[in-house]
Amino acid sequence: MNLPLKPNETNATAHHLYSDAYDWTNQCVKCGYCLPACPTYESMGVESASPRGRINLVKMAAEGKIDFQKDLAEPIDLCLGCRACETACPVGVPYGHILEAAKEAIENSPSSNQKNKMNKIKKLALVHLFPYPKRMNRIGRAVQFYQKTGFSKLIRSSNVLQKVSPALAHLEQALPAIESSSKRIRTGTIMPAKGETKLKVAFFTGCIMDSMMSRINRLTIELLTLAGCEVILPENQNCCGALHSHQGETEQAKALAKRNIQAFMQSDADVIVNNAGGCGASLLEYGHLLADDHEWAGAARAFSEKSKDISQILHQLGPLPFTEEWQGIVSYQDSCHLRNVQKVQMEPRLLLQSIPGISYVEMEGFDRCCASGGIYNLLHFDESMKILDGKMKNLKETKATTIVTVNPGCQMQMSIGIQREGAANEMKSMHLVEILAKACGLD
Amino acid sequence: MEKEALDDLRQIIPDDRMFLDLAERYCYSYDASFGEYLPEIVIQPKNAEEISEVIKLANTHKIPVYPRGSGTSLSGGPLPVKGGMVIDMTLLRDKLIIDRENMLAIVSPGVITANIHKKAEEAGLFYPPDPSSSNVATIGGNLLENSSGPKGLKYGTTKEYVIGLEVVTPTGEIIRTGGKTVKNVTGYDLTRLIVGSEGTLGIVTEAIIRLIPKPQSKQTFVAHFNHLIDSGHAITSILSSGILPSALELMDNACIRAVESYRPSGLPLQAEAILIIEIDGHPLAIEEEINKCADICKAEGASYVKIAETEEERQTIWSARKSVSPAITQMGPTKISEDATVPRSQIPAMMDRLNNIREKYELNLVVFGHAGDGNLHPNIITDKRNITEMKKVELAVSEIFEAAIELGGTLSGEHGIGTLKSPYMEMELGITGVNMMKKIKEAWDPNNILNPGKIFPDKGQTRVVLVT
Ligand SMILES: Cc1cc2nc3c(=O)[nH]c(=O)nc-3n(C[C@H](O)[C@H](O)[C@H](O)COP(=O)(O)OP(=O)(O)OC[C@H]3O[C@@H](n4cnc5c(N)ncnc54)[C@H](O)[C@@H]3O)c2cc1C
Ligand code: SF4
Ligand code: SF4
Numbered sequence: 010m011n012l013p014l015k016p017n018e019t020n021a022t023a024h025h026l027y028s029d030a031y032d033w034t035n036q037c038v039k040c041g042y043c044l045p046a047c048p049t050y051e052s053m054g055v056e057s058a059s060p061r062g063r064i065n066l067v068k069m070a071a072e073g074k075i076d077f078q079k080d081l082a083e084p085i086d087l088c089l090g091c092r093a094c095e096t097a098c099p100v101g102v103p104y105g106h107i108l109e110a111a112k113e114a115i116e117n118s119p120s121s122n123q124k125n126k127m128n129k130i131k132k133l134a135l136v137h138l139f140p141y142p143k144r145m146n147r148i149g150r151a152v153q154f155y156q157k158t159g160f161s162k163l164i165r166s167s168n169v170l171q172k173v174s175p176a177l178a179h180l181e182q183a184l185p186a187i188e189s190s191s192k193r194i195r196t197g198t199i200m201p202a203k204g205e206t207k208l209k210v211a212f213f214t215g216c217i218m219d220s221m222m223s224r225i226n227r228l229t230i231e232l233l234t235l236a237g238c239e240v241i242l243p244e245n246q247n248c249c250g251a252l253h254s255h256q257g258e259t260e261q262a263k264a265l266a267k268r269n270i271q272a273f274m275q276s277d278a279d280v281i282v283n284n285a286g287g288c289g290a291s292l293l294e295y296g297h298l299l300a301d302d303h304e305w306a307g308a309a310r311a312f313s314e315k316s317k318d319i320s321q322i323l324h325q326l327g328p329l330p331f332t333e334e335w336q337g338i339v340s341y342q343d344s345c346h347l348r349n350v351q352k353v354q355m356e357p358r359l360l361l362q363s364i365p366g367i368s369y370v371e372m373e374g375f376d377r378c379c380a381s382g383g384i385y386n387l388l389h390f391d392e393s394m395k396i397l398d399g400k401m402k403n404l405k406e407t408k409a410t411t412i413v414t415v416n417p418g419c420q421m422q423m424s425i426g427i428q429r430e431g432a433a434n435e436m437k438s439m440h441l442v443e444i445l446a447k448a449c450g451l452d
Numbered sequence: 453m454e455k456e457a458l459d460d461l462r463q464i465i466p467d468d469r470m471f472l473d474l475a476e477r478y479c480y481s482y483d484a485s486f487g488e489y490l491p492e493i494v495i496q497p498k499n500a501e502e503i504s505e506v507i508k509l510a511n512t513h514k515i516p517v518y519p520r521g522s523g524t525s526l527s528g529g530p531l532p533v534k535g536g537m538v539i540d541m542t543l544l545r546d547k548l549i550i551d552r553e554n555m556l557a558i559v560s561p562g563v564i565t566a567n568i569h570k571k572a573e574e575a576g577l578f579y580p581p582d583p584s585s586s587n588v589a590t591i592g593g594n595l596l597e598n599s600s601g602p603k604g605l606k607y608g609t610t611k612e613y614v615i616g617l618e619v620v621t622p623t624g625e626i627i628r629t630g631g632k633t634v635k636n637v638t639g640y641d642l643t644r645l646i647v648g649s650e651g652t653l654g655i656v657t658e659a660i661i662r663l664i665p666k667p668q669s670k671q672t673f674v675a676h677f678n679h680l681i682d683s684g685h686a687i688t689s690i691l692s693s694g695i696l697p698s699a700l701e702l703m704d705n706a707c708i709r710a711v712e713s714y715r716p717s718g719l720p721l722q723a724e725a726i727l728i729i730e731i732d733g734h735p736l737a738i739e740e741e742i743n744k745c746a747d748i749c750k751a752e753g754a755s756y757v758k759i760a761e762t763e764e765e766r767q768t769i770w771s772a773r774k775s776v777s778p779a780i781t782q783m784g785p786t787k788i789s790e791d792a793t794v795p796r797s798q799i800p801a802m803m804d805r806l807n808n809i810r811e812k813y814e815l816n817l818v819v820f821g822h823a824g825d826g827n828l829h830p831n832i833i834t835d836k837r838n839i840t841e842m843k844k845v846e847l848a849v850s851e852i853f854e855a856a857i858e859l860g861g862t863l864s865g866e867h868g869i870g871t872l873k874s875p876y877m878e879m880e881l882g883i884t885g886v887n888m889m890k891k892i893k894e895a896w897d898p899n900n901i902l903n904p905g906k907i908f909p910d911k912g913q914t915r916v917v918l919v920t
Contacts, residue, residue, distance in 0.1 A: 056479035099778035
């Protein structure tokens with residue numbers, strides 16, 4: 010039997026991983042209880058696409074037995090990061106932390122010159138786009154222009170995107186209609202509660218949400234005020250850094266986290282609210298992300314403790330003043346990061362069920378990732394679609410006409426699923442906030 | 453692997469189901485025991501014909517072959533200890549037919565056992581063997597390890613339910629054993645020989661398993677004992693009173709403490725033992741039986757007895773038992789899980805011996821298990837990086853087996869022999885007994901192709917070696 014060895018002293022990356030994540034990987038007793046929870050294991054059917062396999066590979070890399078680029082990169086890259094494995098694990102192996110440590114190690118490993126084209130696009134977006142709200146907004150406006158002018162129809166009918174990249178073509182069609190920027194509620198604004206002020210909340214706008222889905226943000230704020238919140242939109246907030254941590258850009262994620270902590274701590278809100286499962290999970294983990302940073306650790310922990318999902322707040326302050334009945338069957342697709350990391354499962358369901366006239370049906374496999382996974386559907390289109398198609402089958406069995414999510418990525422992914430089924434006339438995907446707002450007579 | 457063998461293999465298995473890269477090979481280098489051996493190649497066949505061809509090729513080129521289910525074996529069963537080829541059976545999962553009329557299920561080996569439980573129940577039937585790994589483990593793995601769980605006491609182990617098999621032999625022929633009839637006395641019972649053979653006598657490619665009617669209802673109760681010896685007496689009194697519980701589980705004090713510190717739920721820290729007893733059958737009968745069991749426990753000195761009134765209370769009782777595994781893994785990263793089994797009258801004596809072993813070697817040793825059938829799980833929690841402690845563990849493990857066998861028991865109640873217990877085979881079976889088994893293996897597998905290095909010890913090996 011091979012005993013774990015300390016990695017070769019000359020291999021700095023392995024050494025780093027060894028001190029960072031090795032103990033976590035050793036907590037895994039290889040029982041395999043996580044296998045049935047893992048969507049990529051189910052769709053790919055090989056152990057390297059399972060949590061147990063990935064954890065072992067990280068361990069092997071830390072021991073210097075396998076190469077970061079040649080052996081570890083792909084299995085790690087194919088992980089959705091949905092963290093369903095964590096909730097299934099009887100021992101509590103912190104898979105999310107192992108995954109991030111591995112990504113960072115791969116990113117920094119000396120042989121990382123083999124990176125492919127996709128990596129360049131990825132980097133471009135991560136380093137030069139998401140962190141800059143102004144740039145994101147410019148894109149938002151460009152897309153709106155594109156949608157409004159009929160240019161999008163031209164592009165669609167020419168099928169050119171399909172030829173360039175099926176992934177982009179799908180995404181293009183799944184993009185929600187972007188609201189005019191004049192309606193966008195700007196940061197720095199304070200919105201008073203309608204009626205008595207029950208709670209002071211600070212709203213986290215998010216980067217993609219703010220630029221592409223500003224309508225959902227606006228409706229979120231309106232719902233919050235309707236429920237009795239004074240809503241503050243702190244200035245100088247920016248991207249949560251989730252995509253950066255997920256892609257191994259930990260340093261950048263830390264810098265973004267610090268900027269957000271600073272921006273929010275200046276407001277004296279009781280709660281920090283967000284409306285995107287993925288962002289929320291990342292805000293909740295600032296405490297962990299900055300745990301070793303003496304200057305910031307305390308503030309980061311305080312920030313994380315205050316961070317809540319919109320569904321938690323609306324449920325806490327409810328019932329909402331509904332004015333309209335809802336017709337038809339509605340089903341809910343859990344956002345992995347909301348369910349598995351933030352552990353919020355009941356609140357969105359209870360809120361949906363509280364809408365007058367609604368008929369709520371649970372779908373088989375509601376807790377399984379839709380394979381949007383940040384930008385997984387762009388990077389691994391085929392793998393993602395395989396998982397999505399399985400999900401659509403379950404969704405169709407519920408006979409639902411509306412599928413509700415609490416994360417922009419999931420919502421777009423479900424739209425893609427609906428298109429792939431050719432069901433755009435019978436079914437639509439909505440953000441929880443949209444359906445609640447509609448039932449409250451907001452638009 | 454030789455190029456020639458590889459070229460031949462490519463004729464049988466398409467490239468996308470054949471793995472030579474280091475990452476994938478490492479992913480099939482382990483199971484839930486803690487050995488680690490790197491195979492040269494991993495393949496994922498889809499049917500018996502492919503497997504048959506592969507095995508023939510392995511015989512030609514003398515390549516060791518290791519069948520593998522979900523890799524949850526606790527005894528090292530699927531580990532490729534001599535390199536060679538791992539055959540991952542998990543893609544053979546197409547067939548799960550419930551034949552209600554004949555009360556049978558016909559299944560592919562890669563089907564997950566819990567799916568059989570589910571499908572059978574939907575048809576009003578019941579497949580009793582219920583290892584706690586049933587959500588993960590394959591039925592093939594269950595068959596070959598002859599698995600069981602808490603229900604073993606009343607319903608027996610996997611072998612009681614297997615009546616027919618399709619098997620690829622170690623020389624590559626495809627044979628059928630048994631059939632669809634519950635009664636079958638034609639010739640040698642090869643079905644039973646293969647079940648529990650740990651992948652050394654054949655690769656199972658289909659199984660016919662017997663189902664029984666689903667019990668109408670069940671009731672559960674829990675009893676706390678301040679003295680371990682009293683719980684032992686309670687077990688024997690219950691079983692000799694003519695009641696056959698569907699489960700009779702025991703947790704010792706170390707277990708209770710571990711669970712309580714992992715997930716506090718008000719377990720009695722001073723108690724030396726907790727018994728959980730479940731009875732199934734006709735509602736009127738179980739009502740009477742469960743009360744009688746509770747009375748017996750009280751009479752034998754239980755300090756507390758509680759019959760679950762609602763499903764929620766029932767779940768609460770079981771959740772303590774289910775927390776044992778996760779709770780004890782909090783105590784250290786390496787868990788050596790044994791399943792020495794004794795005749796149930798010897799349970800108090802065995803518990804005594806285990807206590808002595810714990811004290812003698814100063815190890816973190818906890819005991820729980822299926823006390824009703826004498827199947828105890830002494831678990832030693834340690835850290836394999838602590839070499840001095842691992843040496844003590846080796847000695848302790850040997851003593852656990854010696855104790856079990858001296859008390860008239862056996863090395864394994866359900867986890868199999870694999871690599872971890874092979875050195876002790878002679879202790880239980882004697883040299884002639886082991887030789888008889890070896891002769892069977894040699895006759896079936898003249899080239900020693902299938903799962904070599906398991907069950908039978910290497911020459912001169914008398915004790916498990918955990919660290920070198
Ligand atoms: C947390 C945990 C709890 C457990 N609880 C129990 C329990 O309560 N009761 C119990 O009995 N066991 C238990 N086990 C042990 C283990 O789950 C069982 O032994 C199980 O049957 C193994 O199934 P598998 O599919 O994982 O097979 P593997 O571990 O992959 O293989 C087991 C053996 O079967 C052979 N094999 C697998 N498939 C085939 C095939 N189709 N043809 C020929 N040979 C094959 C392998 O070579 C190996 O020898 C537990 C394990 C864990 C990790
Ligand atoms: S469930 Fe946890 S301990 Fe078991 S294999 Fe998965 S990660 Fe490891
Ligand atoms: S995070 Fe999701 S995809 Fe990745 S290993 Fe865990 S369960 Fe599988």
